[in-house]
Amino acid sequence: GAVVSQHPSWVICKSGTSVKIECRSLDFQATTMFWYRQFPKQSLMLMATSNEGSKATYEQGVEKDKFLINHASLTLSTLTVTSAHPEDSSFYICSARDRPWSPESGTQYFGPGTRLTVL
Amino acid sequence: SQQGEEDPQALSIQEGENATMNCSYKTSINNLQWYRQNSGRGLVHLILIRSNEREKHSGRLRVTLDTSKKSSSLLITASRAADTASYFCVGSTLTFGKGTMLLVSP
Numbered sequence: 001g002a003v004v005s006q007h008p009s010w011v012i013c014k015s016g017t018s019v020k021i022e023c024r025s026l027d028f029q030a031t032t033m034f035w036y037r038q039f040p041k042q043s044l045m046l047m048a049t050s051n052e053g054s055k056a057t058y059e060q061g062v063e064k065d066k067f068l069i070n071h072a073s074l075t076l077s078t079l080t081v082t083s084a085h086p087e088d089s090s091f092y093i094c095s096a097r098d099r100p101w102s103p104e105s106g107t108q109y110f111g112p113g114t115r116l117t118v119l
Numbered sequence: 120s121q122q123g124e125e126d127p128q129a130l131s132i133q134e135g136e137n138a139t140m141n142c143s144y145k146t147s148i149n150n151l152q153w154y155r156q157n158s159g160r161g162l163v164h165l166i167l168i169r170s171n172e173r174e175k176h177s178g179r180l181r182v183t184l185d186t187s188k189k190s191s192s193l194l195i196t197a198s199r200a201a202d203t204a205s206y207f208c209v210g211s212t213l214t215f216g217k218g219t220m221l222l223v224s225p
Contacts, residue, residue, distance in 0.1 A: 006161075036215075043207070044162070044215045093161055110154070112161040 002028045004096050006111035013084055014119055021079045021114045023094030029074035030096035034108065035067075038091040050077060084118045091115050125208060125219040133224055138195045140219040142208035143188075151184060153193050155204040156218070162207070165193075198223045 003026040013019050023033060032051050036044040048069050050056035056069040068080040077096075081088055092115075095108040126141045144151070150169045154162040168175045168184045168191065175182045181194040195202055198221075205218040 043217045046214065091159065095162075108152075109164070110162040113159070115159070 002026075002096075002098065002109040004030075004094065004109045004111040006092075006094055006114050008114060009112065010115040010117070012117045012119065015085050016083055018080055018082045019084055019116060021081075021092055021094075021116075023077045023079070023096065023111050025075045025096045025098075025109070028096075028098045028109075030077070030098060031074065032097050033071055033077040034095045035069060035077075035079050036093045036095070038093060038113075040091075044093060047079075081116065084116070086118045089116055089118045124216045125206065127219060128217065129220040129222070131222040131224065132198055134198060134200055136198055136223075138198050138202070138221055138223070140193045140206050140221070142191045142193070142216065144191075144208075144210045145189065146210075148186075148210035151191050151208060151210050153180075153182060153191075154207045154209065156207065157204045165206075195221075200225050 005024045005026055007022045011019055034049050035047045037047050038044045046059050047062045047067060048056045048058045050069055050071040052071050052074050058064045066082055071077045091113050093110055093113040095110045097108050124143050130138055132138055148170055150167055152167045153165040155165055156162045166175060166177045166180055166182050168182050170186055173184060179196045184191045191208055200223050202223045205220045207215050207218040209215050
């Protein structure tokens with residue numbers, strides 16, 4: 001099956017710094033990529049959706065200026081947590097698909113996740 | 120929003136037993152997918168069932184879909200300790216429920 005990687009796997013940073021997380025599709029071109037956040041023992045919460053060549057669409061309550069998403073190419077999306085604070089500590093998961101999002105389409109391929117801890 | 124709600128929230132069984140998890144959703148879907156997540160790890164796609172399908176098999180997995188009841192079930196037969204994980208269902212949109220945490224004891 002398709003493979004999605006994330007880098008780094010985990011990161012610890014000081015409050016106020018910015019952290020960049022990369023999401024790559026390794027063997028397919030990802031037209032659409034998604035970013036999720038998951039708190040311990042909670043479900044995945046969709047943060048934003050980005051289609052290659054257009055700006056990301058953020059879910060309600062997600063600050064676009066704090067969580068910068070760049071779908072730089074068909075194989076790479078980055079999430080930058082700007083001026084991170086302890087409450088941003090979470091497990092961030094990306095997913096990708098090889099076609100533009102539509103309800104009729106099928107599987108998302110998930111990355112392994114990045115654990116962010118802000119001290 | 121279209122949110123999958125899994126039931127039960129947690130399930131503990133012995134190896135070799137079958138595990139059944141249920142999922143309900145609120146609005147119409149084109150397909151429904153089941154994923155598993157090991158603790159602190161990413162999600163792994165298990166199976167997709169389309170709205171015009173009633174049952175689908177994949178190895179030890181059996182998924183049913185009842186669109187009239189807006190519900191789906193995932194059956195894992197002959198469970199193994201390695202099946203211990205959280206299981207999520209998600210419809211055509213991208214909203215996940217809290218999942219069912221399955222613990223399979225040796």
